[in-house]
Amino acid sequence: MTQQKHTKVISRNESFVDKTITRIWHEKPSDDNPYITENCRCHGYDLLELTKKRSFIDVLYLLFRGELPTKKEAQLLEHLMIALINPGPRHPATRAAMSAGVGKTDPAHILPIGLTILGGNHLGASEIEPAMRFLRKNRKKPAKTIADELLKNKIELELPGFGSHFNSIEIMPQKIANQILELFDNCKTLEWANELINCMSEHNIGWLSTGLAAAVFSDLGFQPRVGTGLYQLISAPGLLAHGIEMANKPITAMPFISDENYVIEK
Amino acid sequence: MKIMSLKNNKPNTEIWDKNRNRIYSSKGGWLIGKGVFNHGYDMMNDFVGKVSYMQVVILNATGKMVDRNLADWFDAIHICLSWPDPRIWCNQIGALGGSARTSVVAATVAGILATDSRSYGIKPLKEGLKFIQKALEDKNQGTSTLEIVDKECAKHGGKPFIMGYARPIAKGDERVEAMERTAKNLSFEIGEHLALAYDIEKLLLDKFDEGMNINGYMSAFLSDQGFSPEEIYRICAFLVTSGVTACYVDTADKPEESFLPLRCEDLDYQGKEPRKLP
Numbered sequence: 001m002t003q004q005k006h007t008k009v010i011s012r013n014e015s016f017v018d019k020t021i022t023r024i025w026h027e028k029p030s031d032d033n034p035y036i037t038e039n040c041r042c043h044g045y046d047l048l049e050l051t052k053k054r055s056f057i058d059v060l061y062l063l064f065r066g067e068l069p070t071k072k073e074a075q076l077l078e079h080l081m082i083a084l085i086n087p088g089p090r091h092p093a094t095r096a097a098m099s100a101g102v103g104k105t106d107p108a109h110i111l112p113i114g115l116t117i118l119g120g121n122h123l124g125a126s127e128i129e130p131a132m133r134f135l136r137k138n139r140k141k142p143a144k145t146i147a148d149e150l151l152k153n154k155i156e157l158e159l160p161g162f163g164s165h166f167n168s169i170e171i172m173p174q175k176i177a178n179q180i181l182e183l184f185d186n187c188k189t190l191e192w193a194n195e196l197i198n199c200m201s202e203h204n205i206g207w208l209s210t211g212l213a214a215a216v217f218s219d220l221g222f223q224p225r226v227g228t229g230l231y232q233l234i235s236a237p238g239l240l241a242h243g244i245e246m247a248n249k250p251i252t253a254m255p256f257i258s259d260e261n262y263v264i265e266k
Numbered sequence: 267m268k269i270m271s272l273k274n275n276k277p278n279t280e281i282w283d284k285n286r287n288r289i290y291s292s293k294g295g296w297l298i299g300k301g302v303f304n305h306g307y308d309m310m311n312d313f314v315g316k317v318s319y320m321q322v323v324i325l326n327a328t329g330k331m332v333d334r335n336l337a338d339w340f341d342a343i344h345i346c347l348s349w350p351d352p353r354i355w356c357n358q359i360g361a362l363g364g365s366a367r368t369s370v371v372a373a374t375v376a377g378i379l380a381t382d383s384r385s386y387g388i389k390p391l392k393e394g395l396k397f398i399q400k401a402l403e404d405k406n407q408g409t410s411t412l413e414i415v416d417k418e419c420a421k422h423g424g425k426p427f428i429m430g431y432a433r434p435i436a437k438g439d440e441r442v443e444a445m446e447r448t449a450k451n452l453s454f455e456i457g458e459h460l461a462l463a464y465d466i467e468k469l470l471l472d473k474f475d476e477g478m479n480i481n482g483y484m485s486a487f488l489s490d491q492g493f494s495p496e497e498i499y500r501i502c503a504f505l506v507t508s509g510v511t512a513c514y515v516d517t518a519d520k521p522e523e524s525f526l527p528l529r530c531e532d533l534d535y536q537g538k539e540p541r542k543l544p
Contacts, residue, residue, distance in 0.1 A: 004446065006439070006478065008438050010437050014434070020533055021533075022534070023537035024537060026535040027535075028530060044537065044538030045543055046540070049542075050543070053543055066537075066538070106372075108369075108372065109371075166282055167279060255287070261287055262295055262297070263290045264291050264303055265291065265292045
């Protein structure tokens with residue numbers, strides 16, 4: 001083996017910032033200790049004033065958008081947050097949290113475990129950003145045109161957030177979408193996506209909870225990259241509740257597959 | 267506004283019905299009283315004390331029981347790719363975990379999770395393997411090395427941003443020579459992918475004074491060993507463990523929050539001025 005010549009290792013002396021910049025949160029130090037916060041503001045609003053006068057949903061929206069929501073926007077976000085508060089005890093992410101709970105994992109880890117599994121590409125947070133980008137890119141064209149293109153090219157797999165589950169169109173996300181469309185005006189993306197899947201339902205393509213979240217997040221003006229974590233955030237209560245429920249029970253409270261039902265394939 | 271009606275399908279659920287309350291494992295498992303099995307091996311009798319841990323890691327990730335020398339090469343690359351320096355992003359997460367008195371398990375896992383990144387860690391490695399495997403395919407179909415380089419550079423405005431070459435923070439990569447020595451000591455020859463990787467490096471050195479980084483070396487070497495990008499992504503899932511743990515331990519044994527503490531003024535707030543609620 002002849003020796004390959006490489007370059008010497010030298011620093012590029014890249015210019016890094018001296019201080020991290022934030023536009024979200026401002027902490028004013030106390031007079032006698034520069035590490036202690038005397039007062040803090042979120043996008044310019046005093047935190048204590050926000051706690052007195054605004055809802056959690058308002059401040060959540062403010063954190064990510066930089067401005068307070070209108071009443072309708074706050075109601076829409078709250079509606080979605082309630083609708084998607086729990087992926088349910090059959091979702092792999094919830095089951096991961098339950099498995100951690102029943103296994104007596106440190107309670108501090110139950111939620112991160114569930115959220116990590118919820119980060120997947122199948123009914124998980126990683127579907128949200130591509131779904132939002134797809135909706136952004138296409139929503140100004142007629143839904144029928146896009147549906148025809150997708151069906152013609154058979155690129156169902158490139159339609160994150162929509163499709164079938166256990167070989168059927170999901171019912172609950174459709175009901176939630178229907179309810180939002182009945183209660184709220186100006187959900188243009190949701191309305192467009194609903195038309196899209198109407199055109200594709202014969203091919204077993206419908207709403208998934210991830211597509212629903214992506215459409216509402218888009219209508220609320222969130223950036224696609226925010227959508228991923230926001231979906232995890234709004235699903236977190238359900239994951240934690242199920243995990244903690246199992247943490248209070250013995251290890252026998254969840255099935256352990258018997259050897260007879262454990263098949264090692266050759 | 268058109269609202270879709272809810273149809274009543276009669277779906278085929280056979281695959282899910284077959285797997286209810288039943289596990290079919292293509293890997294192995296513990297049959298109580300009979301033994302622990304792994305890809306047809308009896309773990310207690312065939313593995314313990316007889317093969318290296320890395321051989322079992324690779325087997326579990328890929329289904330391949332590799333020779334000891336290749337497992338030793340993997341052992342060495344794990345040393346190369348994880349150092350106890352908390353300025354590295356994943357390691358800093360470990361250090362912050364120690365500073366905040368997180369558990370060592372949580373902090374280490376958090377650091378590993380950070381390497382699932384598109385700018386450093388394991389995902390670029392997957393891209394590195396994809397690049398060199400495609401490049402060799404192109405070369406074997408008649409594309410010259412120069413054309414391969416020019417085509418890749420053109421994607422980045424003529425800059426030498428080829429996966430596996432150049433490197434942020436520093437120029438050059440001390441790990442490449444260390445792994446070359448290791449490969450030689452373990453009796454590995456230069457294969458087709460690595461030979462091409464070296465040719466690419468020569469062109470980049472001439473044109474841009476930029477060389478191969480550890481990703482480029484590793485991607486080419488492992489392609490020569492017959493691994494796919496996905497297999498390497500799976501084998502290397504915990505690549506940075508030791509450095510993250512080291513950085514955790516360093517700060518966990520010191521006063522709380524004494525790792526790079528921040529005063530209020532140490533953050534540069536550039537947002538909205540104070541304002542009243544509407």
